[in-house]
Amino acid sequence: MPELPEVETVARGLRRTILGRRILSVTLGKTDFMDDPAAIEHHLPGRRIELVERYGKFMLLRLSPAHARQASDKEDAARAALLVHLGMTGQIASTNAAKPWEKHTHASFALDDGRELRYTDARRFGRLAYLSPALLAVELLRFGADPLEVKADEFAERIRSRRSRIKAMLLDQSVLRGVGNIYADESLWKAKIHPAKLGANLSKQQVTVLHGALQEILHKAIVLRGSSISDFRDTDGEPGAYQQHHKAYGREGQKCYRCGAIIRRAIVAGRSSYFCPKCQPGPRGFLSLALRGKKAPKQKLIGRPLKKKSASEARSKTSPNRKRHSRF
DNA sequence: CTTACGGCCTGGGTGC
DNA sequence: TGCACCCAGGCCGTAA
Numbered sequence: 027m028p029e030l031p032e033v034e035t036v037a038r039g040l041r042r043t044i045l046g047r048r049i050l051s052v053t054l055g056k057t058d059f060m061d062d063p064a065a066i067e068h069h070l071p072g073r074r075i076e077l078v079e080r081y082g083k084f085m086l087l088r089l090s091p092a093h094a095r096q097a098s099d100k101e102d103a104a105r106a107a108l109l110v111h112l113g114m115t116g117q118i119a120s121t122n123a124a125k126p127w128e129k130h131t132h133a134s135f136a137l138d139d140g141r142e143l144r145y146t147d148a149r150r151f152g153r154l155a156y157l158s159p160a161l162l163a164v165e166l167l168r169f170g171a172d173p174l175e176v177k178a179d180e181f182a183e184r185i186r187s188r189r190s191r192i193k194a195m196l197l198d199q200s201v202l203r204g205v206g207n208i209y210a211d212e213s214l215w216k217a218k219i220h221p222a223k224l225g226a227n228l229s230k231q232q233v234t235v236l237h238g239a240l241q242e243i244l245h246k247a248i249v250l251r252g253s254s255i256s257d258f259r260d261t262d263g264e265p266g267a268y269q270q271h272h273k274a275y276g277r278e279g280q281k282c283y284r285c286g287a288i289i290r291r292a293i294v295a296g297r298s299s300y301f302c303p304k305c306q307p308g309p310r311g312f313l314s315l316a317l318r319g320k321k322a323p324k325q326k327l328i329g330r331p332l333k334k335k336s337a338s339e340a341r342s343k344t345s346p347n348r349k350r351h352s353r354f
Numbered sequence: 355c356t357t358a359c360g361g362c363c364t365g366g367g368t369g370c
Numbered sequence: 371t372g373c374a375c376c377c378a379g380g381c382c383g384t385a386a
Contacts, residue, residue, distance in 0.1 A: 027378065114378050149364045151379060190357060206379075296359070
C-alpha cells in the first residue's frame with residue numbers, strides 16, 4: 027500500500043540507480059493496467075531517463091526528447107514521462123538483466139548499463155502510462171496540494187470549506203495528493219480528531235494541529251523509508267520501518283498509547299479506519315460499535331441507513347464479464 | 355451542484 | 371487439500 031512516504035522512498039532509490047540511463051528496449055507482460063501499452067513500446071526505446079519525480083502517490087520518469095538535442099529549461103517542464111503508480115502491490119527496481127523474471131513481472135525496460143528496470147505487480151492495481159507533455163499536463167490537473175508543501179492556512183481553508191468527513195478529505199487525491207489510509211489514520215490519531223467528523227465542523231485550532239501532525243508523520247515516515255505492512259519493499263528489496271511507529275493503523279483491540287483505551291476499527295469513507303474512541307471523540311450519532319463480528323450482520327455503516335440486501339441478491343446482480351475499464 | 359455508497363478489478367492470506 | 375470469503379486503492383455509476 028504505497029503512499030507518499032513509500033513512493034518517495036522508491037523514487038529516491040530510482041534516482042540513485044537509473045537516472046541518466048537510456049532505455050534500449052521494452053518487454054511487456056500483462057498490459058491490462060496500462061493506459062496504452064503500444065505507446066509505451068513505441069515511445070520509450072532510445073529515450074534517456076532524465077528526472078525521477080514524485081507527484082502524490084505516483085512517480086514520473088521524465089524522458090529526454092525523442093530527437094537528440096539539448097533540452098532547454100523551457101522544455102524541461104514539457105517533458106514526456108513514464109507515469110508509474112504502484113497501486114497496492116507494485117514494485118519497481120533496476121535488476122541484473124541475467125536474473126530471471128520474478129512472478130507477476132509485467133514490464134521490463136532494458137537499460138544502457140546492462141541492467142533492466144522491472145515492474146512487478148501481483149494485483150495489477152497499479153498503472154503504467156506513457157504521457158506526452160500535453161497528456162501529462164491534463165493528468166496533473168486532477169490533483170490537489172502536496173501535503174508536505176501546503177501551508178497551514180491553505181490546508182485549513184480547504185478542509186473547513188467542505189462538508190465531507192475529514193477522513194474522506196484526507197484520502198481524496200484532488201484535495202491532497204499522496205495521503206492514503208495509513209497516514210490519514212495516524213495523523214488523525216495524533217491530532218485527536220475522529221475520522222468521521224465533518225471538515226466544516228472542525229475548529230481552526232484542530233485543523234492547524236492536524237496539518238502539523240500530518241507533516242510531521244510524513245517526514246518521519248520518509249526518514250524511516252515508509253511502512254511495510256504486507257509487501258512494500260524499496261528498490262533494494264528492503265522493507266521500511268515506520269510500521270513499528272504506528273499508533274492507530276492496524277491496532278484494533280490494542281491499547282491506545284496515549285490513554286489506554288482500546289483502539290477500534292470502523293468503516294469511514296469506505297475504508298477501514300482505526301481510532302481511539304476516547305482521545306478521538308466521535309461526532310453525534312456515531313456508533314462506536316465493534317464492527318467486525320465473524321458472522322455478524324454486515325458492517326455498520328456510518329451515516330444514512332443502508333438498504334437491506336441479501337448476500338445472494340447482491341451476488342446475482344454482478345454482471346458476468348464486465349470489461350476492465352480503459353482510460354481511453 | 356456536492357457528497358456518499360456499492361461494485362469492480364486482482365490474488366494472497368485466513369478460517370472453516 | 372480445498373474453497374469461500376475478506377481486503378486493499380482508485381475509479382465509476384447511481385442516488386440522495
